[in-house]
Structures are given as C-alpha cells and as structure tokens.
Amino acid sequence: MAIREIIILPDKQLRLVSKPVEKVTPEIRKLADDMFETMYDAPGIGLAAIQVAQPLRLITMDLAKPDESGETTRRPRVFINPEIISASEEKSVYEEGCLSIPEYYEEVERPARVRVRFLDLDGNMHEEDAQGLYATCIQHEIDHLNGVLFVDYLSKLKRDRVLKKFTKAAKRTVE
Ligand code: GNR
Ligand code: NI
Numbered sequence: 598m599a600i601r602e603i604i605i606l607p608d609k610q611l612r613l614v615s616k617p618v619e620k621v622t623p624e625i626r627k628l629a630d631d632m633f634e635t636m637y638d639a640p641g642i643g644l645a646a647i648q649v650a651q652p653l654r655l656i657t658m659d660l661a662k663p664d665e666s667g668e669t670t671r672r673p674r675v676f677i678n679p680e681i682i683s684a685s686e687e688k689s690v691y692e693e694g695c696l697s698i699p700e701y702y703e704e705v706e707r708p709a710r711v712r713v714r715f716l717d718l719d720g721n722m723h724e725e726d727a728q729g730l731y732a733t734c735i736q737h738e739i740d741h742l743n744g745v746l747f748v749d750y751l752s753k754l755k756r757d758r759v760l761k762k763f764t765k766a767a768k769r770t771v772e
Pocket of ligand 2: 694695696697737741
C-alpha cells in the first residue's frame with residue numbers, strides 16, 4: 598500500500614467527470630488499497646479516486662466510530678460506479694469538510710435519505726438506503742465523481758472567498 602498525494606483546490610482535475618470502472622483489475626484493487634491508506638492517514642471518512650488524480654468512479658469510505666472503550670474497529674467500504682436511484686424530499690443540514698479543501702467547513706443542505714446502487718470489488722451489485730452521515734458522505738463523494746464540490750452549494754460570496762484563498766495559497770507555493 599502507499600499513500601498518494603491528495604489534490605487540492607483550485608486543481609482543475611477536481612472538475613473532471615470521472616469514467617466508470619469497466620473491470621476490477623489488479624490496478625483497481627491497488628488504487629482502492631492506496632485510497633484507504635491515504636484516507637486513514639489524512640484522516641478522512643471518504644475519498645473519491647479523483648482526489649488522488651484518478652478520474653474513475655471509485656469511492657472508499659469508513660464511517661466507523663469509537664466504541665465505549667474508545668477503540669475504533671475499521672469498516673472499510675468500496676463503492677464502484679455508484680448511483681443515487683432515489684432521494685427523499687426531506688432535507689438535512691450537515692457541516693461538511695473536504696480533504697481537497699483543507700480546514701474549511703460549512704453547513705450544506707442535502708436530501709436526508711438516498712437509495713444508492715453500486716458494485717463492490719467482487720463485482721456484486723448492492724442497493725442500500727442511506728441516512729444520516731452515510732447519506733451526506735455518499736452524496737458528497739458521488740458529487741466528486743461528477744466534478745462537483747460542496748462549496749458549489751454555498752452562496753457565490755462564500756464560494757468565491759474560498760476559491761480566492763486557495764488560489765492565493767497555491768500561488769505562494771510555486772513562488
Ligand atoms: O473526511 C471527510 N469528512 C466529511 C465530513 C462531512 C461531510 C463529508 C465529508 S467527506 C470528507 C473527505 C472527503 O473530502 N471526501 O471527498
Ligand atoms: Ni471531498
């Protein structure tokens with residue numbers, strides 16, 4: 598396994614529409630392994646392949662929380678070619694962050710519940726109802742596959758402010 602570099606705003610690759618995974622090859626398994634290592638190291642609860650510069654419809658996620666003794670048992674999950682097949686009218690608000698927009702957090706409103714269809718690494722299809730953090734996270738990750746970032750849901754003023762901050766920071770690192 599290896600930690601890969603996470604690309605950061607305003608990297609234009611974040612705006613790409615990722616391509617479906619046609620076949621689970623050894624390279625895809627290696628990418629998923631590396632995404633888990635990168636995600637746990639960050640740390641983050643989800644990661645889309647484009648965040649490590651691979652425009653493929655592949656997501657890793659782990660929403661496990663610590664138990665009474667403070668131990669967290671990992672629950673790694675892979676979503677290949679995921680699709681939201683239905684969404685509730687009811688909305689919920691969650692404070693979101695993104696590893697590609699470090700140290701910036703804002704409340705985002707999204708459907709409270711979604712039904713998601715996806716393949717696992719063995720090519721089996723699944724359909725699940727997601728709510729709570731799972732619903733928020735899967736919508737955030739599927740947005741990445743479509744070149745959408747959570748800041749796109751904020752006011753233009755807030756979005757422009759974040760974009761400007763990260764554009765300036767990127768300029769400073771090349772100078
Ligand atoms: O680690 C992450 N936390 C998070 C918190 C609220 C809503 C979404 C997320 S996903 C984020 C990791 C990330 O950037 N995934 O694309
Ligand atoms: Ni993100």
